[in-house]
Amino acid sequence: MKEIVILNPNRVVFGEGSIQRFVSDFIEKGYKRMFLVTITEIQDALKPFLESLQSEGIAIEMDLSIVKEPTFEDFSKVLEKAKTFNADSIVGIGGGSVLDVAKLVAAQLKNTQTLEEIKGIGNLKERQTYVVCVPTTSGTGSEVSPNAIFVNDQGEKVGVISPYLVADAAYIDPLLTISMPKDVTAATGIDALTHCLEAYTNKFSHPFVDLYALEGVRLIAKYLKRACDNGNDIAARTQVALGSLYGGMCLGPVNTAAVHALSYPLGVEYHISHGLSNALLLPHVMEFNIETNPDKYERIAEVLGAEKKNNSKETALEGVEILKKLIVDCGLPISLSQTAVKEESIAKLAEEAVKVQRLLKNNIREIAVDDAVAIYKSAF
Numbered sequence: 001m002k003e004i005v006i007l008n009p010n011r012v013v014f015g016e017g018s019i020q021r022f023v024s025d026f027i028e029k030g031y032k033r034m035f036l037v038t039i040t041e042i043q044d045a046l047k048p049f050l051e052s053l054q055s056e057g058i059a060i061e062m063d064l065s066i067v068k069e070p071t072f073e074d075f076s077k078v079l080e081k082a083k084t085f086n087a088d089s090i091v092g093i094g095g096g097s098v099l100d101v102a103k104l105v106a107a108q109l110k111n112t113q114t115l116e117e118i119k120g121i122g123n124l125k126e127r128q129t130y131v132v133c134v135p136t137t138s139g140t141g142s143e144v145s146p147n148a149i150f151v152n153d154q155g156e157k158v159g160v161i162s163p164y165l166v167a168d169a170a171y172i173d174p175l176l177t178i179s180m181p182k183d184v185t186a187a188t189g190i191d192a193l194t195h196c197l198e199a200y201t202n203k204f205s206h207p208f209v210d211l212y213a214l215e216g217v218r219l220i221a222k223y224l225k226r227a228c229d230n231g232n233d234i235a236a237r238t239q240v241a242l243g244s245l246y247g248g249m250c251l252g253p254v255n256t257a258a259v260h261a262l263s264y265p266l267g268v269e270y271h272i273s274h275g276l277s278n279a280l281l282l283p284h285v286m287e288f289n290i291e292t293n294p295d296k297y298e299r300i301a302e303v304l305g306a307e308k309k310n311n312s313k314e315t316a317l318e319g320v321e322i323l324k325k326l327i328v329d330c331g332l333p334i335s336l337s338q339t340a341v342k343e344e345s346i347a348k349l350a351e352e353a354v355k356v357q358r359l360l361k362n363n364i365r366e367i368a369v370d371d372a373v374a375i376y377k378s379a380f
Contacts, residue, residue: 004206004253008144009133011169014245016234022134022171023049026091027056031130035087036062037078037102039094041179042136046093061085066098069267069274071151072115072158079105089130093176095188096140096274099133100148103165106131121358124162133167136176138227138241139188139275141195141248143170147255157264159358166252172245174238182228186330187275189224189240193217194278195247198256201289201296202362209254216246218303221326228330257363259285261356262372265349270340279332280339283320284378290316292365336380346376 013021026034034053038046043064050060063078082090082105090109092102107127108115118124133143142148144167148160180188196216199209220243226236262285263277272280290297294312301319302308309315328334337343350372354360360367367375 002204002206004208006208007146007163007166007252008249009167009170012144012172012245013170014172014242016173016175016238018171018173019049019134019176022132022169023052025169026053026089026132027058029089029130031089032058033086033088034058034060035082035085035090035105036060037066037090037092037094037098037105038062038064039067039098039136040064042093042176045176045179061087066094066101068097068271069149069151069157070097070101072153075101075104075150076115079108082109087129089132091132091134093134093136095135095137096142099135099140099142099167100150102133103131103142103167104148104150104160107162107164118160118162119158121159121161124160124164127164131167132169132171134171134173134176135244137180137184137188138174138177138237138244139191141192141244141251143167143172144245144248145251147251151268155268156352156355157268172241174234174241177237177241178231178234180231182231182331184275185231185240186224186228186327186332187273187279189220189227189244189275189330190279190282190327190332191275192240192244192247193220193224194259194282195250195256196220196243197282197286197300198259198362199247199250199254200300201293201364202254202257203364204254204362205296206254209250212246212249213254214299214303216243216250217300219243219246221304221322225326225329255359255362257359258289258365258367261359261363261367262349262353262375264356265352266341268352269345269349272339272341276332279327280334280336281375281379283324283327284375286320286323287317287378288367288371288375289363289365290320296364336376343377343380346373349376
């Protein structure tokens with residue numbers, strides 16, 4: 001069995017109302033200058049908790065500038081604000097983009113390395129500033145992962161991946177996800193499911209991570225439609241949030257593969273949200289990969305609720321159909337033709353996708369440009 005390294009925050013708190021635990025824990029830590037990266041939509045809900053912190057003499061500087069997938073320029077502006085404020089701690093409360101920015105700000109606030117030096121895998125060598133992540137979506141798993149993803153000047157997605165980007169503490173409160181609209185709930189939920197599914201079917205899968213991955217697939221597949229149908233269904237929100245947490249725990253030791261690699265150009269070229277990009281491509285990458293390892297995908301299908309067919313491949317393909325139905329039932333488009341994507345751009349999308357080798361190397365079936373073209377076409 002190959003070596004595996006599991007890196008999670010020192011403190012992970014999960015459950016309804018855990019935002020209150022964050023407040024008491026933060027006060028106990030003794031930090032006095034909190035730089036908060038968050039989103040406008042959650043401001044009112046956060047107000048009583050921030051007032052509790054301020055009543056204890058904690059100064060809070062808030063940044064609301066991250067509204068889409070962040071560029072390195074966006075990050076640099078936020079970093080300068082945190083430096084000017086003289087922050088002694090960083091808190092991210094929001095979706096994956098907000099959490100990614102918060103983590104990297106904490107790393108670079110007092111780091112001697114330049115931004116160029118830390119890009120890529122394992123290049124960031126230090127972080128001196130305390131950082132907390134509180135997700136408001138059930139999707140990226142950034143609160144427990146060592147990853148932060150940004151868009152560079154060329155419009156390409158670039159990862160900064162390091163043990164030093166694992167937050168010191170993560171608080172997952174399903175109540176904070178209630179404000180998410182249906183389309184965001186659906187897209188982020190499918191993103192989380194994809195993290196789990198790609199970890200399990202990964203070339204570098206591991207039995208330790210498989211436990212989280214399969215249970216994450218099961219929970220999200222079972223409860224996501226309920227959460228989409230009724231955003232106030234706390235039981236469903238909680239189960240999807242738990243599945244998302246499991247997905248995030250898969251990202252460090254195993255990570256994702258071809259679905260994510262092929263989804264990146266959709267975000268860059270057409271500004272399609274990351275979760276929706278994954279939803280559009282997931283069934284088609286599954287169909288492509290099943291040829292190589294039908295047994296793995298049969299197990300996924302069983303977790304999704306498929307009945308056993310005549311052989312592994314048939315059962316696996318039934319799993320694909322179940323996922324397609326879930327995507328439609330959650331109100332998401334099922335084909336690229338339902339989006340702004342133009343068929344004549346497929347060649348360019350494929351060329352960009354095959355550059356994402358840090359993820360494609362994890363895929364159980366090799367994907368060349370022609371294969372990427374075929375997958376995009378099947379998704380149309």
